[in-house]
Amino acid sequence: MASEHSSAAADTDGDHTAEPDDECDAFLTREVIENSADGPLSGLSVALKDNISTEGVRTTCGSAMLADYVPPYDATVVERLQNSGATIVGKTNMDEFGMGGTTETSHFGPTENPRAPGRVAGGSSGGSAAAVAAGLADVALGSDTGGSIRNPAAFCGVVGLKPTYGLVSRYGLIAYANSLEQIGPIAPTVEGVGSVLDTIAGPDDRDATTRAAGEYRTSDGGENGDSADGAEADGEHDRSYAAAATGDVEGTTIGVLTDLLEGSDEQVIAAFEDSIDVLEAQGATIEEVPLESIEHALAAYYVIAMGEASSNLARFDGVRYGLGGADIDGSERSDGGDDGEAGDWNEAYARVREAGFGEEVTRRVLLGTYALSAGYHDEYYQKAQDARAWVKRDFDAALEDVDVLASPTMPVLPPEIGERIDDPLQLYLMDANTVPVNLANLPAISVPAVGTPGSDHNGDDTSTDAGNEEKSLPVGVQFIGGAFDERAILRVGSALA
Amino acid sequence: MSEERTNDETVAGRDEEGVMTADVRHVAGLARVDVAEDESERFAEQFVAILEYFETLDEVPETDAEPDLTNVLRADEVRDGLSQEEALRNAPETEDGYFKGPRVS
Numbered sequence: 273m274a275s276e277h278s279s280a281a282a283d284t285d286g287d288h289t290a291e292p293d294d295e296c297d298a299f300l301t302r303e304v305i306e307n308s309a310d311g312p313l314s315g316l317s318v319a320l321k322d323n324i325s326t327e328g329v330r331t332t333c334g335s336a337m338l339a340d341y342v343p344p345y346d347a348t349v350v351e352r353l354q355n356s357g358a359t360i361v362g363k364t365n366m367d368e369f370g371m372g373g374t375t376e377t378s379h380f381g382p383t384e385n386p387r388a389p390g391r392v393a394g395g396s397s398g399g400s401a402a403a404v405a406a407g408l409a410d411v412a413l414g415s416d417t418g419g420s421i422r423n424p425a426a427f428c429g430v431v432g433l434k435p436t437y438g439l440v441s442r443y444g445l446i447a448y449a450n451s452l453e454q455i456g457p458i459a460p461t462v463e464g465v466g467s468v469l470d471t472i473a474g475p476d477d478r479d480a481t482t483r484a485a486g487e488y489r490t491s492d493g494g495e496n497g498d499s500a501d502g503a504e505a506d507g508e509h510d511r512s513y514a515a516a517a518t519g520d521v522e523g524t525t526i527g528v529l530t531d532l533l534e535g536s537d538e539q540v541i542a543a544f545e546d547s548i549d550v551l552e553a554q555g556a557t558i559e560e561v562p563l564e565s566i567e568h569a570l571a572a573y574y575v576i577a578m579g580e581a582s583s584n585l586a587r588f589d590g591v592r593y594g595l596g597g598a599d600i601d602g603s604e605r606s607d608g609g610d611d612g613e614a615g616d617w618n619e620a621y622a623r624v625r626e627a628g629f630g631e632e633v634t635r636r637v638l639l640g641t642y643a644l645s646a647g648y649h650d651e652y653y654q655k656a657q658d659a660r661a662w663v664k665r666d667f668d669a670a671l672e673d674v675d676v677l678a679s680p681t682m683p684v685l686p687p688e689i690g691e692r693i694d695d696p697l698q699l700y701l702m703d704a705n706t707v708p709v710n711l712a713n714l715p716a717i718s719v720p721a722v723g724t725p726g727s728d729h730n731g732d733d734t735s736t737d738a739g740n741e742e743k744s745l746p747v748g749v750q751f752i753g754g755a756f757d758e759r760a761i762l763r764v765g766s767a768l769a
Numbered sequence: 770m771s772e773e774r775t776n777d778e779t780v781a782g783r784d785e786e787g788v789m790t791a792d793v794r795h796v797a798g799l800a801r802v803d804v805a806e807d808e809s810e811r812f813a814e815q816f817v818a819i820l821e822y823f824e825t826l827d828e829v830p831e832t833d834a835e836p837d838l839t840n841v842l843r844a845d846e847v848r849d850g851l852s853q854e855e856a857l858r859n860a861p862e863t864e865d866g867y868f869k870g871p872r873v874s
Binding site for chain 1: 792793796797798799800801802803804805808812815816818819820822823824825826827828829830831832833834835837838841843851855856858859860861862868869870871872873
């Protein structure tokens with residue numbers, strides 16, 4: 273197979289020469305990996321986020337550290353896609369190691385939003401969402417540690433689903449924060465997301481945190497599936513995720529997370545409220561749900577994610593993979609330093625890691641190391657774990673009273689490229705609505721809001737028309753379900769897209 | 770940053786960006802990442818704001834977590850793994866079938 277390192281990707285000098293058919297720089301590598309069998313996804317083209325391992329095909333994580341890394345094995349999700357008939361068409365751009373919400377921290381340069389020229393595609397799975405929105409792939413896989421599937425889906429006007437923790441195998445996903453992240457699908461429609469989920473979901477003995485949805489019982493006894501009692505409920509459970517996209521919300525109770533509306537952009541609130549009105553008109557019952565713990569979720573998320581990142585990224589030392597000493601200016605692997613105290617080994621590591629990591633990755637590794645270091649662990653990390661347990665308890669309790677919860681996916685419209693990247697705390701605050709779901713291990717979906725690009729409800733068909741000059745910018749509506757109750761959010765989401 | 774420090778000293782220290790800059794350098798050493806002089810000053814300024822935000826966690830009550838996960842065991846049977854060649858393929862330097870690292874001292 274001839275490798276074709278395309279567009280922004282191949283060059284480390286920042287020279288972005290996009291190919292004519294990838295004007296938004298969605299792909300880092302365009303290389304076709306044929307299916308290994310016919311199946312339900314035959315004929316479907318799939319783009320993969322570039323932190324999902326593909327045997328023999330470069331997998332960079334958007335980082336200079338892994339610019340030439342070629343995995344010796346496939347991720348479980350890749351095997352499952354190939355066995356289901358899907359054709360993989362390339363690897364997509366992402367924030368470096370998943371650390372960012374705009375795809376601007378990619379070593380290879382940003383991805384442009386195909387539905388909002390000049391603006392970011394969101395992140396960290398920005399290339400995956402842009403590829404789907406621009407019609408360069410039928411569907412895509414992303415990964416979501418704190419919103420990295422839902423955020424770019426919302427900004428690009430497509431559908432993205434973050435599964436319940438443990439539904440999809442993480443084997444072969446290059447880790448950022450193991451306790452928070454899941455691989456999930458991005459597609460133009462809810463049904464499309466469901467059909468990919470049907471293929472990739474399910475236990476994997478190579479990821480011990482996976483389990484069958486049927487092993488887990490929610491307290492939800494509602495009509496929307498996964499209830500514990502009776503043959504009928506089991507039948508519902510066995511139905512495919514794609515078949516759950518019925519668009520039927522009659523009798524469904526939707527809880528609006530009012531805390532997450534405060535401080536949102538006016539256009540975001542308007543599009544969200546229009547969407548809720550449409551659902552109510554179709555027979556859903558709307559309730560307001562305040563959650564006391566939710567204001568602490570963002571700080572807790574960042575402490576935990578950075579702590580896990582500082583440990584996970586320790587493996588990038590320039591010995592087993594990554595940049596070697598020879599790749600760095602003025603560095604000789606075998607030089608004998610006379611600073612005996614620190615030792616050459618540590619100094620060589622530190623040089624390789626400075627050269628291989630971008631600024632945001634270094635920032636998070638340092639903050640994570642700080643939060644876990646002696647004297648600070650109790651102040652930050654333990655408190656963050658308390659907050660995580662509190663958030664999880666709050667969500668589980670709320671979902672006993674309503675079928676799904678709803679909020680805007682992002683509190684803001686897609687920023688212009690370069691607009692926000694210089695203020696890390698402001699970038700982190702963009703994640704306020706998405707991170708609570710990861711702390712609580714729950715499933716969530718983002719669908720285009722009524723009247724925004726990608727929605728069924730504005731006369732715009734859901735085909736991926738990148739050149740469509742929309743007046744409005746994309747806005748996503750997020751639906752959150754109980755653990756392993758993906759069918760409920762697919763059903764409610766499909767009323768909008 | 771010393772090995773152990775009380776919270777009061779921590780808060781007082783963070784008011785001083787100079788102290789934070791020293792903390793950044795110390796943590797960079799722990800994390801084995803070289804940080805340039807101007808970068809550590811910029812990080813220090815940002816860390817003051819970010820850590821101040823993290824301190825809102827002080828208001829969180831102690832909460833017991835109910836573990837979702839259980840131990841998963843399998844039979845200890847030999848399976849195929851990566852070949853030596855595959856495992857070494859991405860290493861910048863190898864020698865006689867081994868990874869080659871920098872000198873220890």
